[in-house]
Amino acid sequence: MTAPTGPGPDDRYTVISADCHAGADLLDYRPYLAARHHEEFDAWAATYVNPYEDLIAPEAPRNWDSGRRLAELEADGIVAEVVFPNTVPPFFPSGSLLAPAPSKEEFELRWAGLRAHNRWLADFCAQAPGRRAGVAQILLNDVDAAVREVRWAKEHGLTGGILLPGAPPGSGVPELYSAVYDPLWAVCDELDVPVNHHGGSASPPLGDEPAARAVFMVETTWFSHRALWHLIFGGAFQRHPGLRLVLTEQGSGWIPAVLDMLEYYHGRLVSAATRAATAEAKFGTGLADAMGKGPQAVWRDNCFVGASFMRPHEVPLRDRIGLEKIMWGSDYPHDEGTYPYTREGLRIAFAGLPPEEVAAMVGGNAARVYGFDLGLLDTVAAKSGPTVAEIAEPLKEPPADATSPAFAPGGSVRVW
Template sequence: MTSTGSMGSVGSDGADRYTVISADCHAGADLLDYRPYLEKRYHDDFDAWAATYVNPYEDLVADTADKNWNSERRIAELEQDGIVAEVVFPNTIPPFFPSGSLMAPAPTPEEFRRRWAGLRAHNRWLADFCAAAPGRRAGVFQILLNDVQEAVQEIRWAVGAGLRGGLLLPGTPPGSGLPELYSSTYDPIWAVCAELGVPVNHHAGSASPPLGDEPAARAVYMVETTWFSHRALWHLIFGGAFRRHPDLKLVLTEQGSGWIPGVLDMLDYYHGRLVAAATKASAASTASTAESKFGAGLATSMGKGPSEVWRDNCFVGASFMRPHEVPLRDRIGIEKIMWGSDYPHDEGTYPYSREGLRFAYARVPRDEVAAMVGGNAARVYGFDLDALDPIAAKVGPTVTEIAEPLAEPPAGATSPVFARGASVRVW
């Protein structure tokens, strides 16, 4: 497949440099700083809630928590890491949520009302945060799925406010009480995102059901969390969302990328098998088999097959891409892959993103690297490479640097990309 993207820029030292855009970073306001962004009718409720709220996440109460909202610090640290722009997913706790909003669908109408107010406050804070670094942040705005028309109104507001990172699609985990993502209930959401040209993003961790507190829960979560996130892909494909909205873009972020070729093969297999059975039963005017019943109407409702939908409509936010995934890039689609540092998370590559890029992309052709580390994200999220290339000429990693294989992991690195056993490459 053809690669796409900026070939980078030439620094004052004469070195060719990559223009790196992280397609996966996280930010949010400090808890009390959300208050001015809430509608005034929620201020008393917020004061009472905030007075007793205990943040469950150590990194959000640590001295380094201001990485989430300190604009100047973020720019400095990202530039130090060789990154000139970022796609900004949420991270801190919005008003009225018990934990991160990715993992907390509203359980009751009253909680939906309060949490919806909290997400709208986050979106308004995010618009200001992105405006503080013009052209360098694509903010991903949030909705809830309980009220589709409210969600559509918020999408229109967010895009009008300059949040061009697109929609963060919540999960519909088992037990949520929400229609599944393949439901036509959500068509107005797909329609407005396609109309406005912003992607639908689905981030890992947003669709897992609660697992309780048993000792095995954390291990089971690690095994299952990306699979639950992958489900959005086949739900939207088999649900026909891309046939009805051919301009819709879906981005699957921080879910790995090595799984994609195998899953597409599986989806193509089931699609072909079920459509063939239904077509045969219809043509022969014979009694329907169990298999033909499963495939009835599928070809008409879907239009294209799964691999064609992936080719035309889907992308992967390949956070801290691992070396064993890189040889699959042609099967995934080089023009589909968008590297991300996951700043400021501990599992992210900061402050060793240059090393992470070397580990993954050493000896990969320059034009392919340029596409995966910046060019593709610029195209999907609307970054202006002409404006970013001069910054990259000062801070971006050099082509020569990234081409050199990494001899050993950097001391103190916490990203799993460098962990023994996380890749087929052995130190």
């Protein structure tokens, strides 16, 4: 917040969106590819048909037009953003968040496409110093290559960390609990690089029938949650105590119950391992030594949630989740994002809360996790941030044309 203590009604919140998306227009990736891939890229791009209407519609330039993006976010009360991918990178069939893991034959070109995106993103972030924390992309097929890319991203100012791909059943890559990924966790720990796991990136292919699409919506967040218990039970945080995991755009209301469940299984299996005569003993063998501390302690010390547009039913759980863990996001420029009604989205979630708590969730926590300079951002927020009085006013009616689930009715019973 612009005032360090005792915020008054006219003080303004410094809002950092921990969940935004961007990417280059398809042909603009070409200069960022190695020259040896240009001919293949030209042939691929000439026949590629983009499956996403929002990436060919008039609003698509929001993804790459730096000036427009800054203006729209500021008008919406947001002064900085964590930038996840959105557009289709070279040689991918779809956006990288939803693309299946590459085959061995596809790997080289897909990896070249992600590296081109990372290099474009570094330039994009440099156009707005201190305002963007770009999230670099990696693939899990070659851990050594991923480690090198983490080092490159750190050296080139991508302060958003890395995007951890999903490893859904049938992907062909080891599960995330596998020790094969230890070099990746080690370099992220060494360089203080956040590991982000975004919703929608870990589901197996289900097809395109109406039932399959409905099942995807029911299951997609669960598949994204799996990264949490894979890394916990795999002992990643025991071996790399400085590793930080951020779970983004997969809700937050599920966290307390899931942590209780993980704590139950941890205690049950560790206890069973001491009773060799039981059939369950084998399931807990070696678990205590591999994991170290329990799931609740791992969450407390190592994990955060990019809660995106928090729904009203999630906010009362903030103390059980950890107030210092929660980072709000607008999901700009997606249709389900809060733009251009971010102020209303903040009101529907946070009206009536202590301003210090609101300030932490809408900006302070993200500044700490991603290294934003709040002094710099407070200067911008002094002109464009929403006021304490504005957000304290309960929202009586959502905007009629709002498309974000933040305004969806009947959400009070959903906890996932």
